[in-house]
Amino acid sequence: MFKKLYIAALLTGVLASGANAQENKISVDNSNGGIKLTSADKEYQVSINGRIYMDGVHYFDDVTDLSSDVSVSDIRFGTSVRWGKWSAKVNVGFGNDEVKIKDAFLRYHHKKNSTFTVGNFFEPFGIEAAESSKNLRFIGASNTTQAMGIGRGVGLGYTYYTQKFYGSTGIFAGSVDNNSKGDQGFSTTSKVAYTPIQNDDFVFQVGGSFTYRKPEANGFSDSFNDDDYNRVVEFAAGPEHKFLNATMNGAQSDMRFNFQTLALKGPFMLQAEYTQAKVTRDDDYVSRLMKDGPLYYVTYAWPVKPQDYPDWYGELRDIETKAYYVQAGFLLGDNYKYNSSTAYIKRPKAGAFEFLVRYDHTDLNDIDGTYFNGAYGPADLNAALGGAGNMSIQGGKADTYSLAVNYYVSSNVMFRLNYDYMDVDNQKHPLDKNIGVLKGRIQVNF
Numbered sequence: 001m002f003k004k005l006y007i008a009a010l011l012t013g014v015l016a017s018g019a020n021a022q023e024n025k026i027s028v029d030n031s032n033g034g035i036k037l038t039s040a041d042k043e044y045q046v047s048i049n050g051r052i053y054m055d056g057v058h059y060f061d062d063v064t065d066l067s068s069d070v071s072v073s074d075i076r077f078g079t080s081v082r083w084g085k086w087s088a089k090v091n092v093g094f095g096n097d098e099v100k101i102k103d104a105f106l107r108y109h110h111k112k113n114s115t116f117t118v119g120n121f122f123e124p125f126g127i128e129a130a131e132s133s134k135n136l137r138f139i140g141a142s143n144t145t146q147a148m149g150i151g152r153g154v155g156l157g158y159t160y161y162t163q164k165f166y167g168s169t170g171i172f173a174g175s176v177d178n179n180s181k182g183d184q185g186f187s188t189t190s191k192v193a194y195t196p197i198q199n200d201d202f203v204f205q206v207g208g209s210f211t212y213r214k215p216e217a218n219g220f221s222d223s224f225n226d227d228d229y230n231r232v233v234e235f236a237a238g239p240e241h242k243f244l245n246a247t248m249n250g251a252q253s254d255m256r257f258n259f260q261t262l263a264l265k266g267p268f269m270l271q272a273e274y275t276q277a278k279v280t281r282d283d284d285y286v287s288r289l290m291k292d293g294p295l296y297y298v299t300y301a302w303p304v305k306p307q308d309y310p311d312w313y314g315e316l317r318d319i320e321t322k323a324y325y326v327q328a329g330f331l332l333g334d335n336y337k338y339n340s341s342t343a344y345i346k347r348p349k350a351g352a353f354e355f356l357v358r359y360d361h362t363d364l365n366d367i368d369g370t371y372f373n374g375a376y377g378p379a380d381l382n383a384a385l386g387g388a389g390n391m392s393i394q395g396g397k398a399d400t401y402s403l404a405v406n407y408y409v410s411s412n413v414m415f416r417l418n419y420d421y422m423d424v425d426n427q428k429h430p431l432d433k434n435i436g437v438l439k440g441r442i443q444v445n446f
Contacts (some may be wrong), residue, residue, distance in 0.1 A: 029443040034446050039091065049133055051075070051445040059239060060436030064429050066239050071096065074133075078103065085109045101176050102152065113341070118158045120176050124168035124191035125150045125209040126258040126273055132342055137271075137329055137354070139349050139418045139439045143362040144323035146237035146255055147244060148275045149212060149219065152176075152186065161210045166193040166343035174216050182217025182227030184398040193343040194261065202265045203338045209258040215251040235277070235321060235364050235395060239435060243424040246364040248393025250281040250316050251330070262344075264336040269329035274322070281316035281391075285309045314378070314391040320368045323397065327358035327402075347408070354406040364395025371427055396426035428437070 001186040029036045033050040059066035078091030091103035094334040106118025122130045128141040129149030141149060157170030169190040178184070193207030204414045207278040224319060237244040256277045263270040285306035292303060309314065329336070334352040336345055348354060369376040369390030377384025384390070400422045407415040420437040 003265040026101050030446075032057040040281045040437065043083060046081045048078075049091070049299060049446060051443070052076045053133075054442040054444075055139070056440045058438045060438070061239075061432075062434055063431040064242060066242070066349055066435075076102065104176075107393055114160045115158070115161060117159070117170075118155070120152055120154050121156070121173055122169060123150045123153045123187070123189040123211065124159070125189050125211055125256070125345060126275065127193070127260050127262070127271065128273065130191065131259075131342070133345065134443065134445050135347065137269075137327065137356050137406070138358065138402060139416050139441050142273075142327075142358065143244060143398060143400055144273060144275055144325045144358045144360055147235040147246075147323055147364060148321065150189065150256075153189075155187075161340055161343070163340050166195075166340065167191070173377065176300050178216045179219050180216065181264055184327065185216040185231070187211055187213035187216045191258075195338070195340070195343075198338060198340075203263065203336075204261040204270055205260075205338075205343065207257075207260045207343070209260070211254075211256050213254040213256075215254055229282065233279050237362060237436065238398060238400075238422065238424075239437060243422070243426045243429060243435070244364055244396045244398055245323065246319075246393050247395060248279045248281060248284045249277050250283050252282050253280045254278075264338060264345070266335045267331040269331075269336045270326075271327040271329075272324065274324040277320065279319045281319065283309070311412075313389040314369070314376075317368075320391050320392075323360070323364075323367060325358055325360040325364040327356060329354055331358040332336050347411075349437060350408055350410045352408045354404075354408070356404040356406075358400075358402040358404070360400040360402070361398075362400070363397045365397055367392040367394060396424065396425055396428070398425070399423045412439075412444060412446050414443040414445075416443060 025040050027038045029038065037046045051074065052072065055073045056070045058068045068281060071093065074093055074095035076091055076093050078089065080087060080089040085108060087107045087109065089103045089105055093100045093102050101120060103121055104120045105117050108116045109118060119410045122129055126145065128136060128145040129151060133140065140146070141169050153172035153175055154437070155172030157168060159168040161167070168187070172187045172189065174184040174186065189209070189211040191207065191209040193205055195205040197204040217227040218230050218232045229250050231251045232249045233254050245441060254277065256275060259274045261272050264359065288309060289303055289306050291323050331348055332353040332355070334348040339346045369379055369392045370381055370384045372384045376390040376394070378388050378390050400420055402420045404416070404418045404419060409415060418439040422435040424432055426436060
C-alpha cells in the first residue's frame with residue numbers, strides 16, 4: 001500500500017510540476033543527469049531523482065554453498081525541494097521487494113557552506129559509509145565499511161566546509177529500520193577532513209571520524225522483562241555474511257574510530273581507511289542470581305553470588321575489532337576531480353573508463369580462550385575440558401583482493417564489473433579457505 005501511495009504521489013507531483021512549468025515558465029534542467037525544475041524568480045527548485053541497480057553475482061565457492069543469482073537489488077525514487085534557505089529531501093528504496101526509507105530530512109542553509117539538517121540522513125563517519133552507493137568506486141563498499149561503517153540515522157546535524165576543510169557532526173536517535181521493543185539507542189558522530197593541497201594538478205586529504213553509540217534495544221529479555229542488557233552489536237560483511245559475522249550480546253556501548261586519506265593526481269587516485277571499534281559488554285548477574293533462586297535449596301552450592309556467573313561462563317569483557325582497506329584507481333578519458341562540499345570525488349564524465357584495485361583486511365576476532373568442541377573455553381585447556389566457558393568473539397578474518405572496471409556511459413548510465421578473491425579464516429567454517437566473487441551491475445540514476 002505504501003509503495004502504491006508513494007508512486008502515485010510522485011507521479012502526481014511530476015505532472016503538476018510539468019503543468020506549472022508551462023503555465024509559469026518554469027525552467028527545466030537535466031545537465032547533471034537529474035531533472036531540476038526552477039521557478040522564474042529562482043526562489044523555488046524541485047528535483048526528481050531515482051536509480052535502478054540490476055545486478056548479477058556468481059560465487060566460486062569453496063565448501064559452503066553460496067547463492068549465485070541475478071536481481072534488481074535496488075530501486076529508488078525521490079524528490080527534493082528548495083525554497084530560499086530551506087530544502088527538503090525524500091528518498092525511498094524498493095529493492096528486493098522491500099520498502100525502506102533512505103533520506104528523509106529538512107535542511108537549513110545558514111550560509112552557502114554551512115547547513116543544519118534534521119531527519120534521516122547519513123551519519124558523518126569515514127568516506128564510504130557517508131557516501132551514496134551510486135558514487136562508490138566498487139559495487140558496494142569494502143568489507144571494512146560493510147562491517148564497521150554506520151550509514152543513516154535519525155538525528156540533528158551540522159556541516160561546515162571550505163575549500164580545504166570539511167567538518168560535520170550530529171546527534172542521532174537510532175535507525176528507522178529498528179522495530180524492536182525497548183528504549184531506542186542514541187549516538188554522537190563527528191568527522192573532520194583537511195585538504196592541505198588542492199589544485200588542478202594534485203589533491204591530498206587526511207581526516208578522521210569518531211562515534212559513540214548506545215546500541216539499540218533488541219526487545220525485552222524474556223527472563224527479566226528488561227532491555228538494558230538485551231542490546232546487540234553486530235558486525236557483518238562479505239558473501240551472505242557467512243565468513244565475517246561477529247555478534248556481541250549484552251552490548252552497553254560502542255565506540256568507533258576511523259582514519260581516512262585520499263590523493264588525486266590527474267587520472268590517478270589513491271584512497272584508504274582504517275576503522276577500529278570497541279564494544280563494552282555487561283550482564284545483569286544480580287537478577288540472574290535472584291531468578292535461579294539458590295536460597296530455596298539448603299544444599300545448593302552454586303551459584304551463591306553474582307560473580308559466580310562470569311567466573312564460570314566467562315567474563316563479558318570489552319571486544320575490539322579492526323579493519324582497513326587501500327584502493328587505487330586510474331581513469332581513461334578523464335581526470336579525477338575533488339568536491340569540497342562532500343569531501344569526496346566528483347563523478348567522471350561520460351565516456352570515461354575507470355580501472356581499480358583494492359586490498360582489504362577485516363579482522364572481527366577478539367579471542368583469549370581455547371576453541372574446543374565447537375565453543376570457547378578458558379585459555380587453560382584443563383579448565384576448558386572441565387566445562388568452563390569463555391566469552392571470546394570469533395567473527396572471522398579475511399584478506400580480500402579486488403579488481404574493478406567501470407564504464408560511465410553517460411550522466412545517467414554506468415556499467416560495472418568486479419572480481420573479489422577472499423582468503424578466509426573462520427573456525428565456524430574451517431574447511432572454507434578461498435572464495436571468489438564475480439559481480440556485474442547495470443546502474444541507472446537520474
